[in-house]
Amino acid sequence: xxxxxxxxxxxxxxxxxxxxxxxxxxxxxxxxxxxxxxxxxxxxxxxxxxxxxxxxxxxxxxxxxxxxxxxxxxxxxxxxxxxxxxxxxxxxxxxxxxxxxxxxxxxxxxxxxxxxxxxxxxxxxxxxxxxxxxxxxxxxxxxxxxxxxxxxxxxxxxxxxxxxxxxxxxxxxxxxxxxxxxxxxxxxxxxxxxxxxxxxxxxxxxxxxxxxxxxxxxxxxxxxxxxxxxxxxxxxxxxxxxxxxxxxx
Amino acid sequence: xxxxxxxxxxxxxxxxxxxxxxxxxxxxxxxxxxxxxxxxxxxxxxxxxxxxxxxxxxxxxxxxxxxxxxxxxxxxxxxxxxxxxxxxxxxxxxxxxxxxxxxxxxxxxxxxxxxxxxxxxxxxxxxxxxxxxxxxxxxxxxxxxxxxxxxxxxxxxxxxxxxxxxxxxxxxxxxxxxxxxxxxxxxxxxxxxxxxxxxxxxxxxxxxxxxxxxxxxxxxxx
Numbered sequence: 001x002x003x004x005x006x007x008x009x010x011x012x013x014x015x016x017x018x019x020x021x022x023x024x025x026x027x028x029x030x031x032x033x034x035x036x037x038x039x040x041x042x043x044x045x046x047x048x049x050x051x052x053x054x055x056x057x058x059x060x061x062x063x064x065x066x067x068x069x070x071x072x073x074x075x076x077x078x079x080x081x082x083x084x085x086x087x088x089x090x091x092x093x094x095x096x097x098x099x100x101x102x103x104x105x106x107x108x109x110x111x112x113x114x115x116x117x118x119x120x121x122x123x124x125x126x127x128x129x130x131x132x133x134x135x136x137x138x139x140x141x142x143x144x145x146x147x148x149x150x151x152x153x154x155x156x157x158x159x160x161x162x163x164x165x166x167x168x169x170x171x172x173x174x175x176x177x178x179x180x181x182x183x184x185x186x187x188x189x190x191x192x193x194x195x196x197x198x199x200x201x202x203x204x205x206x207x208x209x210x211x212x213x214x215x216x217x218x219x220x221x222x223x224x225x226x227x228x229x230x231x232x233x234x235x236x237x238x239x240x241x242x243x244x245x246x247x248x249x
Numbered sequence: 250x251x252x253x254x255x256x257x258x259x260x261x262x263x264x265x266x267x268x269x270x271x272x273x274x275x276x277x278x279x280x281x282x283x284x285x286x287x288x289x290x291x292x293x294x295x296x297x298x299x300x301x302x303x304x305x306x307x308x309x310x311x312x313x314x315x316x317x318x319x320x321x322x323x324x325x326x327x328x329x330x331x332x333x334x335x336x337x338x339x340x341x342x343x344x345x346x347x348x349x350x351x352x353x354x355x356x357x358x359x360x361x362x363x364x365x366x367x368x369x370x371x372x373x374x375x376x377x378x379x380x381x382x383x384x385x386x387x388x389x390x391x392x393x394x395x396x397x398x399x400x401x402x403x404x405x406x407x408x409x410x411x412x413x414x415x416x417x418x419x420x421x422x423x424x425x426x427x428x429x430x431x432x433x434x435x436x437x438x439x440x441x442x443x444x445x446x447x448x449x450x451x452x453x454x455x456x457x458x459x460x461x462x463x464x465x466x467x468x469x470x471x
Binding site: 048051053073076077080081083085087088089090091092093094097101102103104105106107108109110113135149150153 | 349350351377378380381384385426429430432433434435436437438439440442443444445446447
């Protein structure tokens with residue numbers, strides 16, 4: 001059974017802008033799915049429906065078989081979301097306190113919260129910075145802190161919104177490495193980006209959105225040649241007719 | 250300590266507390282210059298308070314100029330007030346520098362919990378968010394100001410025009426950030442029935458508390 005099941009999902013913003021237009025998708029467990037599209041294509045709007053930050057106006061979103069609208073807290077536990085702007089996602093006054101924010105919201109015992117925070121910081125390699133203020137971290141470290149904050153809630157799905165935006169080469173590699181570790185650990189990853197270059201090599205499935213609709217969906221090798229007609233730049237290697245290469249190699 | 254500093258005590262208690270404050274500042278690595286730099290704008294306010302007191306309190310005149318009625322009593326009063334206010338703020342600075350926000354939050358929740366109808370948990374969380382949000386507000390104000398300077402706003406002399414130019418984008422960014430912040434909290438299952446922050450008190454904390462209580466009692470009796 002697929003872990004994400006979206007059926008005829010539509011959403012229109014209060015100003016009348018069409019956000020999503022009858023989207024239907026099924027995403028399998030433990031896959032790394034990239035949703036590409038130009039600005040305003042509906043990527044972020046779609047992601048916000050996965051954990052109930054936005055409610056469907058028609059259609060439905062099911063996570064692991066349960067409708068998000070019927071049990072939003074469950075959806076938020078199962079779907080961790082890493083936002084584009086890491087700064088506005090950081091809630092705690094220290095790295096440790098920020099990672100603890102999610103588990104504390106789950107009303108876990110204090111010892112369990114601490115254990116989860118220690119484990120999550122260890123996973124993303126930020127243990128040594130536990131007492132630092134988040135403002136002192138680099139861009140890549142802030143993004144890893146966001147990942148740790150989500151991991152401490154033990155989600156099954158991790159959703160990334162433009163995870164490489166504003167990062168330098170080192171930061172991109174750090175975040176990419178974490179994403180692959182998450183996939184190896186059994187998480188399902190959904191990544192929204194207009195920048196395919198950095199992740200296409202590791203992508204199991206590529207979905208292209210435009211004007212709130214899914215316009216292409218399939219294995220990257222098959223549809224990568226068509227993405228430019230929808231306002232998404234194809235990776236350099238594809239334009240040169242070469243095979244994709246990992247940014248970690 | 251703060252309460253006692255704020256009260257109208259004599260020179261000796263204030264001197265003792267100044268010594269304690271200086272010793273504590275030295276212990277945590279604060280220099281006098283560092284404190285004065287941190288409090289530079291507050292020092293301006295203290296200067297105004299001193300001047301106001303010196304010029305408006307009646308008593309033995311220290312000036313031959315009729316329109317400059319500085320009195321000895323006014324200067325003494327002003328000096329004492331400034332000294333007390335400076336101590337209050339210095340102790341506040343030391344407290345903030347040595348206490349983690351999560352501990353302050355835990356203490357607020359612990360203190361408010363016995364009061365019925367007071368949402369202790371919510372107040373604690375809001376306090377934590379305010380502490381977290383203040384640096385962000387300053388960052389955004391700085392970024393907005395830089396963007397305006399880069400486009401030559403300093404050449405405009407009308408302060409209202411400059412204020413409008415600053416306020417509109419600044420407030421817009423601020424509200425957008427607040428929206429994103431709220432979304433991020435919701436995405437991480439924010440609820441008011443969350444795990445309480447733990448108020449930790451180690452033996453060293455109790456020793457310090459006992460010492461402070463002893464000093465306060467002595468100063469009170471002076």
